Amino acid sequence: MNNDGIENTDIPNLNSIKLPEKSSISQEKIGEVRNYVLQFVSSDQKNMNLDMRKCELTGETIFEGSLKSQNSTKSAEECIITGFPVLKSQSYSCNNCKKSCNKNDWNTYVGVFNSCP
Numbered sequence: 001m002n003n004d005g006i007e008n009t010d011i012p013n014l015n016s017i018k019l020p021e022k023s024s025i026s027q028e029k030i031g032e033v034r035n036y037v038l039q040f041v042s043s044d045q046k047n048m049n050l051d052m053r054k055c056e057l058t059g060e061t062i063f064e065g066s067l068k069s070q071n072s073t074k075s076a077e078e079c080i081i082t083g084f085p086v087l088k089s090q091s092y093s094c095n096n097c098k099k100s101c102n103k104n105d106w107n108t109y110v111g112v113f114n115s116c117p
């Protein structure tokens with residue numbers, strides 16, 4: 001596996017993750033997924049770049065899902081719904097559990113499940 005395109009994110013290095021020796025899904029399903037991925041990457045939708053955002057703490061341009069810039073010790077809070085950073089403009093604290101989240105994601109979640117996670 002290679003890490004092309006995710007080097008400057010907080011996504012872990014793919015070579016340092018321990019993977020299970022056996023797959024938990026069937027060879028048939030693996031083939032289906034492989035075909036789907038191949039079809040996707042060879043289609044016209046070739047924008048395979050990560051969506052970026054400006055870090056609210058350092059001003060650096062980083063992957064939108066990263067909680068912090070690579071060399072920064074300051075980290076954004078993690079949204080309890082998505083795991084993405086809580087953005088200042090969206091920041092919300094759940095009245096029930098007091099945890100931080102992005103308001104839109106919280107609204108979507110609560111709209112479907114009628115309770116917070």
Ligand SMILES: [Zn+2]
Pocket residue numbers: 094095096097098099116117
């Ligand atoms: Zn809650």
